[in-house]
Amino acid sequence: MSTPPETRRRIDTGPSIGDGLTRAVAGLRDPIRRTTSVLTWITRAAWIVLGLGVIAWVVGALGGWVELVVVGAGLLAVLLGCAFFAIGRHPYAVNLRLREGRVVVGERAMGGIDVRNVGTSHVLPARLELPVGPVTAKFALPGLDPGAEHDELFAIPTERRGVLQVGPVRSVRGDPFGLIRRAVQWTDPEDLYVHPRTIRLGSSSAGFLHDLEGQVSREVTNADLSFHALREYVPGDDRRYVHWRSSARVGELMVRQFEETRRTHLVTALSVNDRDYGDPDEFELAISAVGSLGLHTLGTESELTALTQRREIVTLGPRPLLDDLTRLESRKMSEGVVDLARAVTRDAMRATVAIIACGSTVTPHQIRAAGAVLPAGVRALAIQCRIGAQVRAHRLGAVTVLELGNLEDLPRGFRRLKA
Known part of the structure; x- marks a missing residue:
């Protein structure tokens, strides 16, 4: 449809008062x-x-x-x-490089900063600043001729688990007294994941976590591994399960019934209540134990659920699991290990093994109460972290408690549980 002439004239007129005000502003x-x-x-x-x-x-x-x-x-x-x-140009092209975005506690994260003068004249010396978490690293940037490059390598010590924000890289010009400071940001910040320490669990120490044949339940199904009984054929039944000898003997079709078997479904429940730990290192040990168990379970292709009092932990794969464990922080809250067991009952009804990880301040009464809340038929374990303690196992009601003093004792502790 064509535009009416009067409309065209209105469109073709000069700039309006509103356009002029916009340009003025x-x-x-x-x-x-x-x-x-x-x-x-x-x-x-x-x-x-x-x-x-x-x-x-x-x-x-x-x-x-x-x-x-x-x-x-x-x-x-x-x-x-x-x-x-502070006067002067910043004709730089800056690139921030992290050799790897994920390291384990205690490892050094290596990286580098590449700076190139993209201008047409010599650039005076300046200073580079690189924020790394709560601290800022400073590097001297020499004067650069046109097209010249400067590389600065750095190492980040990782003493604690967590997510460190590295960057952004800033070039800074200023006076020796620090009165005038001109900073230009060149890169976006990058996240460095400092994963918790984990340890490998051998098949001999964690064999109870993986059972290829599954565990027989009392639920009856039409197709599984464990034979239960025979029943009359019903239209719609799979003919592959017709027992022909029995059918010939009784004169009508008979089909097999099976007891449903469960694949191993491990639930690791980590307490993030700060009151459940006597020391921050106990919380770190609990996270490392949960991470080790999670990696072992994912490696054996068993079903895994991980959770805290407040939310589920991502278990889509080894890297997402460790990334999510890296983000966890303890906090003071009212929910304790009993509430953690209720979360297991609510979110993982078909669990076969439930492991509660907590600290030394959790009382035996609380552990017994947590075991009473867990679903019936679940093998209940508790890893009670106590820095420096000798590894030992004992029973508290329906819960087998493994006292853990350091991460290296975890495989030996599970060998004792298996025995």
Whole structure:
């Protein structure tokens, strides 16, 4: 459909008043934005020097104190001289490299920063800053000729589990006193996952976690591994399960029935209640134990569910499992191990093995109560972490308790449970 002539004339007319206002506001906004950017160069110390300089100058001029006027003028002159250190271009192309985005506690994470001068003239020396978690690493950046490159290698020590934010890389120009500081951001931050320590569980130490034949239940099904009984044929039954000898003997079709078998379904329940641990290292040990069990279960292709009092832990694969365990933090809460057992009952009714990981402050009464809440027929275990303790196993009601003092004792502890 064609546009009416009057409409075309209205469209073809010159810019409206609204368009003019928009351009005017944009023209005013750009200088304001540039002014705001310049103001960010001034540090808090510079504002203090500026204020002291102005006050000294004004008080000295009004009171006739030449000394104060000289002091004020000197402070302002120093501030003005420092501003010249921040002047200059930043014609850089910067690349942040992490050799790997995931390491284990205790390993060093290696990385590098590549800087190239993409300008057409020599660039004066500057400084590079690289935030790594709560600290900031600083590197000296030399002067670069056009097209010249500079590589800076670094190593990040990883003493604690967690997710460290590495970056962004910033180039900084400023004065020796730190009054004027001009920073330009070049890269986006990257996450470095510091995974918990884990240990390999051999088949001899964790054989009870994986049973190829499954565990026989009392539920009857039409197709499985464990033969249960014969019954009359019903239309719709699979003829593969017709028992022909019995059918010939009784004169009508008879089919086999089976007892349903369950594949191993391990549930690891980790308490994140800070009150359940006597020391932060106990919580780290519990996370390492849960991670080791999870990796073993995923490696044997058994079913795995992992959870805390508040949510489920991702178990889609080894890397997602360790990534999610890396993000976990303990906190003070009202929910304890009994609430953790209720979560297992609610979210994993078909579990065959349930393992509760907790710390040394959990009482025997709480462990017994947690075992009473778990679903019937589930093999209940508790790993009670106590730094420095000798590994030993004992019973508390329906729960077998494994006291764990360090991660290296975990395979030996499970060998005792199997025995």
